[in-house]
Amino acid sequence: METVGALSEEEVIALIAGKLLSKTGIGEHLSHPDDARDVIPRAPKILFSMDAYTVNSLKLPWRGYSDVGWSALTGAISDIVAKGGVPHACMVALGIPPELDLKLLDEFISGMKEASEYYKVRVLGGDTNRSAEMWVAISVLGFTTARTPPSRRGLKPGDAIVVTGIYGPMGYVVKHGFEKALNEKWVVDFTKRPRAYLEVGYIIENYYKAVTASMDVSDGLGYTLQTMAILSSCGIAVRDPPQTPQQLVDLCRGGSDCLLEYALLGGEEYGVVFGVKPEWLRTVLRDLEHFNVPFTVIGEAVEAGEPGLYVNGRRFRAARYDQFREWA
Amino acid sequence: METVGALSEEEVIALIAGKLLSKTGIGEHLSHPDDARDVIPRAPKILFSMDAYTVNSLKLPWRGYSDVGWSALTGAISDIVAKGGVPHACMVALGIPPELDLKLLDEFISGMKEASEYYKVRVLGGDTNRSAEMWVAISVLGFTTARTPPSRRGLKPGDAIVVTGIYGPMGYVVKHGFEKALNEKWVVDFTKRPRAYLEVGYIIENYYKAVTASMDVSDGLGYTLQTMAILSSCGIAVRDPPQTPQQLVDLCRGGSDCLLEYALLGGEEYGVVFGVKPEWLRTVLRDLEHFNVPFTVIGEAVEAGEPGLYVNGRRFRAARYDQFREWA
Numbered sequence A, B: 001m002e003t004v005g006a007l008s009e010e011e012v013i014a015l016i017a018g019k020l021l022s023k024t025g026i027g028e029h030l031s032h033p034d035d036a037r038d039v040i041p042r043a044p045k046i047l048f049s050m051d052a053y054t055v056n057s058l059k060l061p062w063r064g065y066s067d068v069g070w071s072a073l074t075g076a077i078s079d080i081v082a083k084g085g086v087p088h089a090c091m092v093a094l095g096i097p098p099e100l101d102l103k104l105l106d107e108f109i110s111g112m113k114e115a116s117e118y119y120k121v122r123v124l125g126g127d128t129n130r131s132a133e134m135w136v137a138i139s140v141l142g143f144t145t146a147r148t149p150p151s152r153r154g155l156k157p158g159d160a161i162v163v164t165g166i167y168g169p170m171g172y173v174v175k176h177g178f179e180k181a182l183n184e185k186w187v188v189d190f191t192k193r194p195r196a197y198l199e200v201g202y203i204i205e206n207y208y209k210a211v212t213a214s215m216d217v218s219d220g221l222g223y224t225l226q227t228m229a230i231l232s233s234c235g236i237a238v239r240d241p242p243q244t245p246q247q248l249v250d251l252c253r254g255g256s257d258c259l260l261e262y263a264l265l266g267g268e269e270y271g272v273v274f275g276v277k278p279e280w281l282r283t284v285l286r287d288l289e290h291f292n293v294p295f296t297v298i299g300e301a302v303e304a305g306e307p308g309l310y311v312n313g314r315r316f317r318a319a320r321y322d323q324f325r326e327w328a
Helices: A008-018 A067-081 A102-118 A169-182 A185-192 A200-205 A221-231 A245-251 A254-264 A278-290 B009-020 B065-082 B102-118 B169-182 B185-192 B200-208 B222-231 B246-251 B256-264 B278-290
Strands: A037-039 A045-054 A086-097 A124-130 A135-144 A162-163 A209-215 A237-239 A270-278 A295-302 A308-311 A314-316 B037-039 B045-054 B087-097 B120-131 B134-146 B160-164 B211-216 B237-240 B272-276 B297-301 B308-311 B312-318
Touching: A008 A086, A008 A102, A008 A124, A037 A086, A037 A124, A045 A067, A045 B087, A045 B134, A067 A086, A067 A102, A067 A200, A067 A209, A067 A270, A086 A102, A086 A200, A086 B045, A086 B134, A086 B312, A102 A124, A124 A270, A124 B065, A124 B211, A135 A200, A135 B134, A162 A278, A169 A185, A169 A254, A200 A270, A200 A278, A209 A221, A209 B169, A209 B312, A221 A237, A221 A254, A221 A270, A221 A308, A245 A254, A254 A308, A270 A278, A278 A295, A314 B134, B009 B087, B037 B087, B037 B120, B045 B065, B065 B102, B065 B134, B065 B200, B065 B211, B065 B272, B087 B102, B087 B200, B102 B120, B134 B200, B160 B200, B160 B308, B169 B185, B169 B256, B200 B272, B200 B278, B222 B237, B222 B256, B222 B272, B222 B308, B246 B256, B256 B308, B278 B297
Parallel strands: A045 B120, A086 A124, A124 B045, A237 A308, B087 B120, B237 B308
Antiparallel strands: A037 B045, A045 A135, A045 B037, A086 A135, A162 A270, A162 A295, A209 A270, A237 A295, A308 A314, B045 B134, B087 B134, B160 B272, B160 B297, B211 B272, B237 B297, B308 B312
16 A cells, blocks of 8 residues: 655645646636636626535545545535536645555545536645645635525525425435445435536526525535524425435335435535525426426425424424534 | 533634624625625636645744734735735635634634734635644635736746745744744744735736746745746746845844855745846836835846756755655
């Protein structure tokens, strides 16, 4: 086994840069090893975000390092999509332990490269640091034509709540643990490499006046819905489960409560939850269908004495994984 | 002592966000806790960069956590300045060990806040992660009117080599070690909080057609000059030392070789090295004087059989701190 520590810093950077970095585009001038890149604005507004992960926290037992690299990039661009933007480029900073197997670093970079090609997001540069444990920080530059990209708050009673993406497999992992999940091929398949739908970003920027609030699902659907409801000072009444794999429908024998239990748990599905003014709902749904994005109208925003998430008329309290206190 | 681990993730984020984050500006809509921020382009071109540090690597014995926060932000914006841009905003990702003293986190954030106010760079958001050791990644969004911001390569024989900033104190640290440096007040004072000069960015964007190459000094002046020379396939002949503190002039009894020895070592001075076409030199220097930026024309780019840095006609081989193999 050859470790990262066997290489010099410049060799490590050359390895990463050679594999990952995007060349200069038309009208651009700077490229590796320059410390900044020049980019021409593609829309009247810039969207700017940053996401970071300790690699271990993304490392499900069935995820290889390439899957982790893929997942990290997917999570980072998902923030731009949820705000109605097109992710254009990113910068990647890595913390690398010298004892890391070079092969694993190479796999990580490969997975990130695959994601950058799949989403057509350019990797423009970054930084590497020696570190006790592996971490990655990804900053994304996106563009939007939306004058007021939807925030997390802004739902009004009566708004339809649209949820894109497929839910349940990660809820299965949270509920039953890694060992049981490992035996369920559908759970492994659905969670190995989460997928964000860029088309949702186009739709939100197009109908930004009809989209009253939006947020991507990184910490679980229940937590996302609850956060949006509380920030919007209203309730979200859930009537229908979102899309789930057929295997979960079978497991639940189609029972809506069972499906919701799995779907509201979980995390890292990177779908988007957004509110739509009722008079625009048909138009927005037609576009989601047009782009083949999986979605469900799971309920609506309602008046509520106590803002939050309501399932079958009862307040549902969603937990979120807490970085500093574990599940909270 | 209260540790970070005593707080929930949301409390940690609230503490950082409350202290550090910039409010929405005119024409902006998104703010904390949204996962992305919307920014209106301020110039025809965006400059985009990312810098990351293991906090320990910035932690000189005489630097408190607030100095480290200051230094990290200074280093990050320095990349934009060197490319002829105005740093506008940044995103900050932090890796935090749960056992970190909350007071130290607070100091770190305060130092970063002071730097963001000093440089008028807005902090728009970021991310926090539980980590085995503390690290910080800073992504900067800047703007430039320069159609072709100078890269590291592009020097032509005859170009004047301008060095901004003050050198020597960090060279003293490298040469004599922490213990001796601690007794030299001037060394401590100059290295506690490095300072970047935003005005150099204005000058480079203004005269981008006259500036043939540029690079900021983060890994030592000698290494910076050597890198630019090699990438430009020419030599850089150094004739004069850059600006140094009076104390170093006294120590060296004004000897040019002694001053250069200290000045070429070191790192984190965050000045800028740039080449200027000879016919533009007077104009550019007049502007540096106008803005009160410390600078020296230390020599010129020359033809060289072996590209690199030349001091007194002899090839000078600069070392750089290697993250993975230490000094290399």
